[in-house]
Amino acid sequence: MHAALSGWLVGMLAVGPAAAQSSLPLRLTPRAVPSAAPSSVTVVAIPLDATARTEAARLAYWAEQSVARSGRLELVRLSEALDAQGRAEREAKAAEGAQAMKDGQAAYDELDTQKALERFDVAAKAFEAGDLSRGFGDFVRARVMKAASQVANGENAAAQLEIRAVLAVDPRAQFSSNFFPPDEMAFVDKERKAALAGSTVALTVRTEPVPAQVYVDGQFRGVSPVSLSGLTAADHFVTVMAPGYELEQRRAREGETALTLTPSASQRALQAITERIVRKPDGAERDVALRELGALAGVSQVLALLVQGGTGTAPVQVTGLRLDVTDGHNLGYAVGSVPVGEAMATGSDTFLSSLVGADTARLAGNKPVTHFSSGGGSNRKTMGYVLMATGVALLAGGIYFGMEASSKEDDFRRAPQTSPRAKDFKDTGKTYALVADIGLVTGLVSAGLGSYFAFAGGGGGSSSSSPSKASATPSRSRATPPPSKAAPAKSESLDMPPPPKGTKQVSEPLPMPPPPSKTTTPAPAKTTPAPQATEPAPAPPPARDTKRSRDEDAAQREEELKKRREEVERQRRELEERRKQEEADAEAKRKRDEEEKRKRDEEEKKKRPSIDEDDLRNY
Numbered sequence: 312m313h314a315a316l317s318g319w320l321v322g323m324l325a326v327g328p329a330a331a332q333s334s335l336p337l338r339l340t341p342r343a344v345p346s347a348a349p350s351s352v353t354v355v356a357i358p359l360d361a362t363a364r365t366e367a368a369r370l371a372y373w374a375e376q377s378v379a380r381s382g383r384l385e386l387v388r389l390s391e392a393l394d395a396q397g398r399a400e401r402e403a404k405a406a407e408g409a410q411a412m413k414d415g416q417a418a419y420d421e422l423d424t425q426k427a428l429e430r431f432d433v434a435a436k437a438f439e440a441g442d443l444s445r446g447f448g449d450f451v452r453a454r455v456m457k458a459a460s461q462v463a464n465g466e467n468a469a470a471q472l473e474i475r476a477v478l479a480v481d482p483r484a485q486f487s488s489n490f491f492p493p494d495e496m497a498f499v500d501k502e503r504k505a506a507l508a509g510s511t512v513a514l515t516v517r518t519e520p521v522p523a524q525v526y527v528d529g530q531f532r533g534v535s536p537v538s539l540s541g542l543t544a545a546d547h548f549v550t551v552m553a554p555g556y557e558l559e560q561r562r563a564r565e566g567e568t569a570l571t572l573t574p575s576a577s578q579r580a581l582q583a584i585t586e587r588i589v590r591k592p593d594g595a596e597r598d599v600a601l602r603e604l605g606a607l608a609g610v611s612q613v614l615a616l617l618v619q620g621g622t623g624t625a626p627v628q629v630t631g632l633r634l635d636v637t638d639g640h641n642l643g644y645a646v647g648s649v650p651v652g653e654a655m656a657t658g659s660d661t662f663l664s665s666l667v668g669a670d671t672a673r674l675a676g677n678k679p680v681t682h683f684s685s686g687g688g689s690n691r692k693t694m695g696y697v698l699m700a701t702g703v704a705l706l707a708g709g710i711y712f713g714m715e716a717s718s719k720e721d722d723f724r725r726a727p728q729t730s731p732r733a734k735d736f737k738d739t740g741k742t743y744a745l746v747a748d749i750g751l752v753t754g755l756v757s758a759g760l761g762s763y764f765a766f767a768g769g770g771g772g773s774s775s776s777s778p779s780k781a782s783a784t785p786s787r788s789r790a791t792p793p794p795s796k797a798a799p800a801k802s803e804s805l806d807m808p809p810p811p812k813g814t815k816q817v818s819e820p821l822p823m824p825p826p827p828s829k830t831t832t833p834a835p836a837k838t839t840p841a842p843q844a845t846e847p848a849p850a851p852p853p854a855r856d857t858k859r860s861r862d863e864d865a866a867q868r869e870e871e872l873k874k875r876r877e878e879v880e881r882q883r884r885e886l887e888e889r890r891k892q893e894e895a896d897a898e899a900k901r902k903r904d905e906e907e908k909r910k911r912d913e914e915e916k917k918k919r920p921s922i923d924e925d926d927l928r929n930y
Contacts (some may be wrong), residue, residue, distance in 0.1 A: 347383045350611040352378050352633070352667075353392055355554065355601075357585050359592055366621040366651050368522050368534040370629065373655060374614060377663035384612070389554040392608035393577040397557050401442045408437035408446070412453060419460060426832060428460035436784060436848040443560060444550045449531025451484050459490035470495065474503050479545035483508040486537055506543050512565035513540045516549055519571050521552035553583045575676040582605055592617050592630070595683055598639045604821070605636030612636060614643075626650050626658075631666045632682060640679030669720060695765030702758025708748025717742035 334528070356371035371389075378386045393399040415430030431453050438450035454477050461470035477484050486499045516525050518535040525537045528547055532539055535551065546562040549570070556572035584607075587600045595616075605613040617630040626648040633643035643666040650658035671680050721739030726733040826868045 331724055340350060344855060349383055350612050351385045351387050352612040352614055353387045353389045353605070353608045353610045354378065354614045354616070355389055355585075355604060356616040356618055357588055357592075358621075359589055359617055363621040363627055364523050365534050366627050366655070367616065367618040368657055370618060370627070372524055372531060373659050374631075374663050374666075375614060376669050377660070378614065381667045387608065387610050388393070388552075389608060390552045390556065390558065392610065392924075393555055393581060394557050394575040395858040397530055404437045404441035405446055405449075408434045408441065408449060408453065411437060412449070412456070415456060417461070419456070419463070424460050424463035428457060431457040431658060441531055442558060443528040443548050443552070443872055444531075444552070445529075447548065451481050455484060455486060456490070462491060462495055467495075471498060476545070478502045479543050480505045480547060482543065509607055510544055511541045513538065514542055514547065514549075514565055515539070516551070516563070516565055517567065517568040517569045518551050518553070518559075519555070519569065521553050521572065522558070522568075523559075523572060524550040526550040526552075577607060578857075588615075588617070593683060595681070598634060598641075598681060601632075601634050601638050602639055605634070608695060610636065612642065616618045621651055624651065629662065631662065635665050635679070638679050640671075640683060640772075641682055642671060643667065644671070644680075644682045692765050695761045695763065698761030699765060700761075702754045702761055705750045705754030705757060707754075708741070709747045709754055710720035711747075712743045712750060716740045719743060753900050819914070 335598060354371050354374045356367040356374070358367040362586055375386055378384050411430045411434035415427045415434060418424070418430060419427035433449060435453040435457060438446045438453055440478045443450060448707055458470045458473040458477070461467075461473060474486070474495070481504055484494065488496055491499065514527070516527075516532075516535055516537045516539075518525075522534050525532050525535050527539060527542075527549055527552075542565070544565070546564050548560065549563045549568060550558065550560045551570050551572070553572055554556045555575055556580035557575050559570045559572055561568070561570065581604070583603050584600045588597050591597060597617075599615045601615050605611070612633055612635060614633045615631065618627050619629075620627040627651050629645075629647060631643070631645045632641050634640070647662050647664055651654060674680060719736050723733055723736035723740060726736060743922065756879075
């Protein structure tokens, strides 16, 4: 045993030097870890009422600019993420234009100006067919180099026409003296001054069926409808885009131009998600729907802006949160007001910077931070369990006192009716009976309410947990006010039109409304923490007509019941069709098995040797 242990110890000690001399993939030094790629983020602005449609689309643009300026997040436009095919085609055109520019520059350097002219012309057409909201500068540079190639080929008239067309669209286009001789540079200066001092025209851009971000000559000019003035008298390039729709692009000179947006393949899914968020903008369903949107867009984070208001010059009230798609952790959260119109460009910078800044730290145990309305699902469940326990105790007490009352009744009947003890038995029994009745009724009511709160009333999910104090993000944990019940069930979120009749909408089945309780109990008071001094509190919701609210609630409940019944009927039909299909498949399989067995029997019968009569007789 000693020899064996000594040999094992020596062998173990020899493993270290042997492994160090071998070429096995054993690493004792730390491996260089590549830096992590920035997280991809998409921005969605959801109007909670019809008046906020235009301002929500405008705020989405400035939020995208804030994400791009942060340097730590990779921006993915929601309109591009939900239109994968169109995005791939535009990226292919941009790559084609970039390669053509490279080939044209190489040919120009080799003095093959004819080939350079052809390649620069191809590049200009490719960039024009792509996304000019991003590639307008490349498009202008391709046309400038096309004019330079024409000058090098001696085509001065064609070059001057190209220069004049470029300056009419972009008077600040750059022309280098390395490619243009002094005469042509003088012509460029003259045409530039003429374009800047010439007559101007007005252009109005409208879109249907929803408002869209409008870019003219590669510059963001607002949300449709947009009226522009002071444009040069030339063909300008108009690009419009909206989430859930394909990008539209055309040339326009002056007057009014209307563009009709085509829904993308993901438009219905986006509409269903936004409708769920509008129904419960301060509940757990909001974060669940945003995580589904992030998975649909293929990003790791979603920056959501819930916008309300926007009438006249009053600022809009915004609830913003940046959410981790993996587990719903709120990396950033803020509630505040943002000015409308042109002032939004600078007035929203502080609010948006707080959302895209440092990430909020998670809670102990790597638990995510969430921001739901106070009095959330877990509080209701806790109250429900307490009421259930109280109800059970009252029921037990009621049963006990009921038995005591019955016992006193028996004592009263056995005792002489004129004795003082009989009167005492009678009074005590009545008291016990009254206590038993109160305990039973109260226990039943308490147990019923507790069951409702614990099992049927917890649709809001878990309540929010406040962000960590060590977080560098200036988040506000104040819960947003609950939405008015008078709000329409089908919102105009992201301005999506209703699906055409006869088509199936992809959405989760609506939950059945809870049964009305026979007894009314005062709802627990919801306390809302006061907002910080650095941020104005949102205006309180206007008072609403009680009768009208009840009517609208009843109509909404009937609509939800109708949708639920339709969904149940559709599922029943699908189950019936699936059962019939399975029976048909089983019958077809049985027939195939019988046919195969019959064929095998016939083949075995043919393979068997024939027996003549002599063989049979001998046998």
